[in-house]
């Protein structure tokens with residue numbers, strides 16, 4: 001019961017929230033159906049008595065007809081009530097599914113970015129999404145079934161008790177073995193469930209790899225098909241063997257239960273025979289008792305099946321609920337203050353950051369710096385030195401593990417994340433490829449921006465050279481950019497990046513962060529992007545992350561990172577004079593690649 005409760009309570013709460021009217025209809029209809037069933041049982045002895053007493057011939061049958069008609073009417077009412085229940089149930093399932101899915105999405109988008117780097121949390125979120133929502137909907141259906149079956153058992157019990165109080169213990173005698181068998185089978189399933197889930201997840205992972213569009217090219221290029229198939233086969237075989245073993249144990253339990261149930265039935269008939277013999281009840285009541293016991297036994301079978309289903313869903317539902325709770329806790333730790341509009345000074349004081357669940361050196365170590373409004377700074381350094389992490393900390397997307405980040409003296413922990421994000425435009429290294437139209441892909445930079453004549457949209461597309469890409473699409477701005485839907489169209493990596501740059505430009509925020517914005521771009525597009533940056537830099541604070549050191553020669557300050565720490569900082573000339581790591585890397589790049597064309601930023605060359 002304790003385990004069942006873990007599934008019943010949250011499913012019932014969601015049901016009450018998502019479909020209160022439907023649940024009211026179901027409860028009322030089922031109570032009335034239960035009352036109708038009891039009435040039908042009470043009418044049955046009367047009908048049987050009249051039938052047994054009839055002498056034959058039309059005349060005596062006519063006498064029985066009103067009682068039969070009444071019984072038929074009661075059955076019809078019951079059928080109508082069951083139909084009403086089924087209709088309410090048809091509303092319930094989709095409503096509960098929607099509510100569960102919406103709660104999950106709301107929880108997922110509400111948590112801080114670091115939560116996505118917490119492997120346990122991320123894993124739980126996916127379990128909740130893949131199975132929790134589905135089982136939540138299933139559990140609400142099971143609840144309705146459980147209510148209907150319980151009321152059927154109750155109505156048979158009341159009728160039997162009414163007809164003769166001794167019939168109640170006989171009913172218990174008939175039902176006990178069946179109940180025991182169903183519970184034992186459920187326990188067998190429950191005991192093996194965590195292994196079932198584990199094996200299913202491994203299998204799903206391999207099936208996902210085999211069918212995933214993003215993985216398809218690499219699997220073929222690396223000739224990894226045999227590996228994928230072998231791993232899939234290994235997981236599938238393990239799951240199959242586990243399920244067969246579980247099924248056989250369940251069959252043993254149910255067979256024993258059936259055997260006991262048959263013994264219970266024999267005992268029931270013996271008890272009825274005994275009562276008939278001593279004339280404690282007449283034949284019509286004994287006949288009704290057989291019908292009622294049969295009906296109660298079928299209902300109990302249904303109840304046990306439903307409980308069994310609920311048992312199976314318990315783990316998934318607990319997992320779903322736990323995720324929603326955890327997400328709410330991660331959401332609570334946010335500030336309430338509004339972010340300063342156009343912050344004049346961003347200060348980092350001895351900031352450290354460690355990704356959740358990681359060991360070894362922290363991703364950022366003891367970083368202190370200041371960025372004034374209107375400045376352009378560059379973060380440079382080798383792969384994995386912490387540039388992207390630092391940019392996310394400055395933007396308030398990641399909370400430092402130590403030290404503090406403040407905007408105009410207000411610690412970011414006290415600022416509402418929404419208002420903080422409002423001040424930042426961030427173009428990331430691997431931007432999201434929205435499976436939406438080309439228009440939406442840019443407008444999603446700030447989807448609620450008023451731009452009735454598309455002036456800002458066209459401007460952003462022009463500056464990033466995304467306009468050229470869009471003009472070649474079959475449906476122009478309205479082309480769906482996803483091959484996963486029919487009629488969809490895909491872009492090259494560089495074309496996607498142009499759209500991402502356009503999105504960043506369209507966002508139009510006072511603090512702009514560009515993380516390798518031009519890496520996959522061709523020379524012309526790169527030139528166009530730096531032209532846009534030059535214009536942007538006049539009245540914005542810019543943080544530029546790049547490996548092309550020639551691009552950052554004239555920014556206000558360059559921060560050179562190494563293993564999470566700033567090891568050199570200053571303008572290009574100063575760093576070159578220092579002749580340290582930056583100078584070494586700069587000279588190396590110059591020798592290897594030659595310098596890229598100079599681009600003007602903030603009045604100087606970039």
Ligand SMILES: Nc1ncnc2c1ncn2[C@@H]1O[C@H](COP(=O)(O)OP(=O)(O)OP(=O)(O)O)[C@@H](O)[C@H]1O
Nearest residue numbers: 117355358363381382383384385386387388389390
């Ligand atoms: N989500 C994450 N979870 C755990 N560790 C991470 C995560 N993202 C980055 N790291 C680690 O943090 C360190 C800094 O990563 P970061 O992405 O900030 O480097 P970067 O300088 O931007 O690298 P690149 O030039 O390759 O983009 C690296 O050691 C990386 O392995």
